[in-house]
Amino acid sequence: MEPLLPAKFIRRKRDGQELGDAEIQEWIKAYTDGTVTDYQMSAFLMAVYFRGMTNTETLAMVKAMMASGEVLTWPGHDLFKVDKHSTGGIGDKTSLILAPIVAAAGLAVPMMSGRGLGHTGGTLDKLESVPGFNTQTTLPEFDRLVRENRMGMIGQTTAICPADRKMYALRDVTGTVESLPLVCASIMSKKLAEGIDGLVLDVKYGNGAFFKDQEKARELGKALKAIGTQYGKKVVVLLTDMNQPLGAFAGNALEIFECHEILKGATRPGARGQDLYADTRALSLELAAQMLQLGRPEMKIEACRAECDRILKSGEALKAFELMLSAQGGRLAELPHAEHRHVVKAPRAGYIHAFETEKIGYLNVALGAGRLKVTDTIDPVSGMEFHAKVGDRIEAGEALVTVYGRDAEKLRAIENDVTAAIHIGEAAPSAKPLILATL
Incomplete structure (x- = not known):
């Protein structure tokens, strides 16, 4: 294969040509090690935004981005490992409720979360609003957290998908967030590198989502599921409405407050008596139930919903949430106002x-x-x-x-x-x- 020439590689995608597996691998490797610059990758990302990628190219991107770092294997972990990913929205805080529910139900939830992207918030930013909470643990420490507490929430380490970590930040500031193949490659490279057994995807549509159109969101959901299935993972996709903010609050410490309140069984009455937490609670419970069923296929979805509701109401999820925060150094009592x-x-x-x-x-x-x-x-x-x-x-x-x-x-x-x-x-x-x- 001829040496990588960045300008030529970018031109080929700009002109709508299909790129080969080996050259995509080389391109991502060169960007990860700094041979390809940010301005060259920015040009490539914009070419992909306008020209798209074939399924074969997208799979090659996933493979290359995974290969840029370590892939977790979880030796000695017997529990079914499941995660959830959302394509992003306003007030989208469900991870902080569903993870403790699912962990309390007996599954393992090793969650690597991202930062805010574009107009949306990021779970990592929310967690870091809790004084002392450490999102930058080592992989051995992450292993220990999941082994002891059945859950852990950390940021993307330099060891996991370093190519995506660089590209994620670049997409945020170059107008290339809303590209279906780039979204697929970013999400699935990270999630597959986690070494999980199952994944629930919350794909949002509407005027607050990256993909406004229902059919475009459905297309994304199907593409994400197909990639996961090809890698032997159990995957479920929910298409959910993001035509208004989720829940009562949007903002980092404010969303931590809302989640803690919901886990404590609280409501947020509006002027007409409506519960402004209702949609956050309902979506969190449904996502948790879908996660539980992936790990307990013998249970019908109705039974999974009932079990998740019981865990929330009993206070078991609250206990798991507070344990997770304290295990990672968080001091919830000092949440800033x-x-x-x-x-x-x-x-x-x-x-x-x-x-x-x-x-x-x-x-x-x-x-x-x-x-x-x-x-x-x-x-x-x-x-x-x-x-x-x-x-x-x-x-x-x-x-x-x-x-x-x-x-x-x-x-x-x-x-x-x-x-x-x-x-x-x-x-x-x-x-x-x-x-x-x-x-």
């Missing part, structure tokens, strides 16, 4: 018709809850609280959203943008399911 808050009030009476969810996400990023560029730091206390959901009645002057942060002036300055991103109509809109389909 914002110095300032500003209530955005409804400008008129009516029913909540729609959220411009992606816009809400970027407003949250601007507050400090996410990153506009790779080098940005997260403000753990900033974020938003939503006092009404789509379909809820609201009166003029009632609290619509509360924004939290360290800079009171910044909170007041985004009020008009927040109001403009939430549409209020006269008649109640038709209800839409939170979970569209299971693949």
